[in-house]
Amino acid sequence: MTASRLATGGNAIDRSRPIRFSFDGATVEGFAGDTIASALLAGDVAVVGRSFKYHRPRGIWGAGVEEPNALVDIGGPRATPNTRATTEPARDGLVAKSVNATPNALADRNAFLDRFARFIPAAFYYKTFMWPDWHRFEPRIRAMAGLGTVDAGWTSPDTADQINHHCDLLVVGAGPAGLAAARLASGAGLTVTLVDDQQNPGGALGHRAGEVDGKPAAAWIAETVAALASAGQLILPSTTAFGIYDHNLVGLNQRHLDGRPDTLWRVRPREIVLATGAIERPLPFANNDLPGIMSADAALAYLRRHAVLVGRCIVIATNNDSAYDVAVALAEAGAEVTLVDIRRDGTPAAPANVRLATGRALASASGRLRVDGVTLDNATRLDADCVLVSGGWTPTIHLFGQAKGKLAWSDARAAFLPGDPVDGITVAGAAAGAVSLSDVFAGVGKAFAGQANAATPRSTGLEATGGILPAWPMPGSKGRIWIDYQNDVTVKDVELAARENFISVEHLKRYTTLGMATDQGKTSNLPGLALMAGITGRTVPEVGTTTYRPPFTPVPLASFAGARVGELMAPVRRLPLENAHRANGAVFQEYGGWLRPAHYGGNADAERSIADEARRARQSVALFDGSTLGKIEVIGPQAAAFVDFLYYNTMSTLKPGRCRYGFMLSENGVVFDDGVLVRLDEHRFVVSCSSSHVTAVYARLEEWRQDRFGRDAVYIHNATSDMATLTVSGPNARKLLETLDLGLSLDDADLPHMAVGHGTYAGDEIRIARVSFTGDRSYEISIRADRAEPLWAQLRQAGKALDAVVIGLEALMILRAEKGFIVIGKDTDGTTLPHDLGVEGPRAKRQSEFVGRRSLFTEEASRDNRMQLVGLTVPQGEAPLPTGAHGIKRIDGRLRSQGFVTSSYQSPTLGRPVALGLIERGAARHGEAIDIQNLGKISKATITAPCAFDPAGDRLHA
Amino acid sequence: MQLFPCPFCGPRDETEFHYGGDAGNIRPDGAEMPIDRWAGYLYLRTNPKGTAREIWVHMTCGEFFVMERDTVSHKVLSSAALDGEHAA
């Protein structure tokens, strides 16, 4: 091949703006408007990459999204692997590298692999490297095979925009069909969005000659675009509609030429026109993958758009009419052209200055790093520096297929066309099987009949007949005939698949990887399944197609991520007092979606900080930010009946001003949440559920409210974030609160344990609940979240005289474990029933209905060997048990699990470890020794009651 | 992505909704309820091919409603508030 840039022409390039970029370390020159591929062709670069498996040299095949060979890794701040050189605009200073080639595409050191090709058929690696273990060989094999490389250290300097968009009509494809449809719809008053993956509108009109409405195509395109723009319609160039999802949501990925990240569009159109064109197919002959063998239509595109003549001595092989225009144009541009048509009869006349051989096909191509000639099926040898092929056209109906559109086989087109219509989708132009421009416009006119007033465009030129003689790959063919260039699948691989009975199209795909590469088989799927049809004596529609799935072309993950990266990927909920905690040296961690202080005193020696906090909390008084605690209000005439139904425990007997601890169960009886219910008055309760369960509990309350009680019976308000909750706990808790003016009596007669009182602080109403998760006298003060900071500051200031300590969640976990207080989901699992936790009363006595009730009386719930909550102690001087370690017992010579450790801490107050666990029959085994196994090591423990500290509960009132 | 019609808010993306179970799966009350009926309420689902009547909740407004949809074509056939009092 000796490709070159012509001195004039090229409707896409701007010769006044030369550019330079680097490919495999060499400088490539081009013009603004070039793609990487057109610039490489202009510089006569034949080998642009190495194939996936055999490291065969590969050249540019196409001029668009279908490109299987010319993939490049783009470097720099917008680094992107496996980019199609045929669609990537050439930019000044761009750095591109060929894929799967070391050190470069021309001199690849793994090229030797091709000599062993006949020993590496489909599935070779998996079949061969089974012993002793595939994973021993996998890394080296993976390093030799594959395409582009990802720089693991690369991070995006910025994030992609995402746009939600609505319109009456979305037109995909700005070729003649799309432009005509958009203009008709616009004239009818619809809001239209027109997208096209090319930089310039026009589609095939950009390189196929023709007149529309008596004007040159270029003028008609410009006029149509101007009319759409002046009507305020949205036109998005360089934008690919990559997927149609449920209810016709369309995903678009928009490229930007100024270095910004791509933009993702989610479009909800009322109607969609798919004017996505068609893709030219290769022809089957030996060595049909050599550099210099290209799509005939692509050669015409490079000539007309970029003024690149792809060769001097060109053989064009075809089975249809569309290659004749290409032959004419190349001959006019000065190339010596031989046209080889597989059809014996009914071909168009030989164009001027073109040699035509009819009834002949190519048998093979020759050449080492680029094609140097072909041999016909009658053994005639023709020299050529470029071979163009046209195996017919495959309508681009991927989006129609994604929308669950059924395909219909057309013998006349030798292709699948859109079958029964899909609601809201019209397929137009070449995608619908139209061949000539007048067919295209007639089809669009029909689709808009009755809607649009404007006349359908009329065309002259481009009136190909569409005549085609199928030329599918044949079983038993001589030589190596490529079907899927990108994944290195040959005729022999498909034959092997058929021999091993992988004849279903889905099996064929997975066994040979046909169509599974980044190009998704745009040029290879139909030839592949036609070959399988030939091997198995079926028709092409009997073999069928694989499922069309998004994306149509690769979409950067950055587009899907948008702004949801880093902290925004899963945003944490934040405490109103976060800044105060930070100033106080808090170390934050995420707990159940909340960012909370784990402990204070900075990162150094966290363990000692936590132990200090837990010890000092028992000595005098501790301050803790419990703002995340649930505060869901249940209000209304049936509020009492409602909480009775939702809770395991009877709650309607609770007196106003009092609190009660209880469980909420799931309908399968499993404990879902525990917490305190506060009764403010006759018809008003506050559900104080666990911090991490607030959303789920709220949803559950709403469900039962709406499904069982009715919207007027109760009203539910999640006030969790409205108020901050500051907890004061410890023997000196009351003494500390008495130094503040809280506007209520703290006397135990007025505010006993499990009572709630109302006061004021600095003019704001506050609620004080005497509820304890530490086992010590505790006050939970709830105050408007935005007024909490002065109260917190004053508590800390006043606490200094009492040696108060501010504690984080880790210390609180130790304090509650000392008391045997559970955390649902940590000390319970998805099988734990309330009586497993020692709360038997309601199950035995309750007469009224409640959630989960019936499940507490099943055979399973009544087993006598259920896992029950226990405490576990270890012999003096030993370290804490590992959480998750199993209690074990040898039964009939085999080790059996008896349950496991759920919580385990070193208690600084007791000076020994404390642990909780779920152990089989545990409630009846207090005092019994048990073996605990962790990672093969066995240690001893003793089963005890869960509470290890102040079992009588005296400290609650001390 | 599907568009579901919340009877209270209008059409919204499916990501705003949670599935709530089969419509008409009436809870059988009582500790003496035959275990088969209780198990059926808890675990048996009709999983129809075609028209399904389901409970959904629109998470952003918190309202539960009944939606009829086709499980094959994903067409939404109707949606109504649970007790009908606010049905649009």
Ligand SMILES: [Zn+2]
């Ligand atoms: Zn809603």
